[in-house]
Amino acid sequence: MDTIQSNTNPSTKGDTITCLKFSRDGDLLAIGDGEGIIHLLKSDFREVGQIEAHSTDLDSYKKPVVSPCVRNLEFLHSHGSRASLFSSNEKTIKLWKIFPVHNKITEFNTWEDGEKLEEEEWLSRTHNKLIIPSRRASQESLESKCVTQFLGAHQCYINSVSLCSNYQNFVSADDLKIFLWDINRNDTAFLLVDQRESVKPISEVITSVKCHQSNSHIVLWTSTNGTIRIGDLRDRSICDNPAEIFKYSSRSNGFFDELVLAISSADFCQSMDYIVARDYFTVKYWDMRNCSSPAVIVDVMSNLQRDMNDLYQSQDICAKFEVKDFPSSEYCVTGGYSEVIMISRMGEILNRINVTDTDEEILHMDVHPKSESVVFACDDRINQYIFNDILLQ
Known part of the structure; x- marks a missing residue:
């Protein structure tokens, strides 16, 4: 443990953190909470501004129909304290200009x-x-201005937003559809995937979408039955018939299979040839040149001594853990119950970092784009761990 340093800072003053994201140069950290507030922190974790990003939408009977909860954050451009930031709640995506x-x-x-x-x-x-x-x-201090709103396309709740590497487009996904947007146009969205057309009968729903970090024509999306699909926009603009399908076939057909196989997070690895994905019990590395089976399967919940019925009744089995690939190392990081787990590309668990003494879920995290550090959320707090070269050798 002498190779790890930690910082703990309160960030949302009692409200649950729902997402967090580093800017592309690493100088800013944006943290979204359940009340629709985005907290802006500098690299020293000093809060320098807030954005009242989303509010509760009410119906004619003054009942909430859309939660203000910030579900997704994605930086567009950043240079020091100047940045552009996407945020979304369940129905609306907003583009913010941030300035000092x-x-x-x-x-x-x-x-x-x-x-x-x-x-x-x-x-x-x-x-x-x-x-x-x-x-x-x-x-x-930092102030912000809403530049554009992108709304009206999604009928289901937005589960993810991802920026294309050309910095001109981004994609957004809900349970059934994926849309491609032009940043300069908020009146039109192109329908990339319609799950109602590509999967009949509908036995799965979309859980996340991710653009390739350098190839703007490649898009990845995941589903509740453990499937990863790759769309190549050079081949066809409508991706109902994906270019590649990575499907893990479970040996059992139990009642809980769909819940434990559902992919909550996936990321293109920086090596370009691999995809890392997280479901409830495992982290899987997929070689993009071989879609028949995962290259590596790592059981990250082997220490969880709980009955499946208990997990189901408590709804813990629905936890959506994130997985992040480090930009300059051959390993990834993911969360568990009261711990952060580091995994090498070869499938070895390098470290389990205990965060709390409780069974608190560590769901949301992000890695710094230029240093070997990870920031993750513990309810209404954030923690940072910095890894030095000794741990990576």
Whole structure:
């Protein structure tokens, strides 16, 4: 454990963290919560701004129909404190412009050592000397402006948003459909996938979508039966017939199979040839050149000593754990109950980092784009772990 440093910072003041994302240069960290607020933190984890991103939509009877919960965050551009950020709740995607603000603070009656003096004390010490105000710059804060809203396309709840590598398009997915958007147009969305047409009868729904990190024409989406599909927009613009299908065939046909096989998160690995995916019990590495079976299967819940019926009744089996590939290393990181798990590309569990003494789910996390560190959420707090070279050798 001497190779790991940790930081713990409160971030949302009691409200549950629902997603988090580093900017592309790593200088900003955006954290979304269940009340529709995005918290903006600098690299030293100092909060420098908030965005009231989403609010509760009410029906004619004043009942909530759409939660304000921030479900997805994705940075478009970033340069220091200036950035563009996508956010979404269940139905609406918004594009935000973030920019720094420096306010000047005017100070009166400041003595030489910085002591603040009341008027009578000041006049007594200075023998009725004229008070000259001083000005200094305050700490930098960030403000935001909503540039565009993308809405009206999704009838089901949006589960993921992913930016294409051309920085001109992005994709969004719900249970049944995936749309391709032009960033400069919010009045039109192109339907890439319609699950009602491609899967008959509908025995599965879409759980996530991800664009390739360097090839803007390649899109990945996952489903509740453990299937990963790859669409190539050079081949066809409508991806109802995907270019590649990666399907894990379970040996059992139990009642809980669909729940434990559902892929909650998937990512293209930086090596370009692999995909890493997380379901409830395992992390699977897929070689993109071989779709017949996973290259590696890692059981990350082997220490979970609970009956399947208990997991089902408590709804813990529906937990959507994320998995993230590190940009400069041959390993990934994922969450568990009260722990963060590091896994090598060869399937070896490098470390299990205990975070809390409770069975708290570690669901949301992101890796820093330029350093060997990961930030993850524990209910209403964030933690950071930094890995040094000793641990990676």
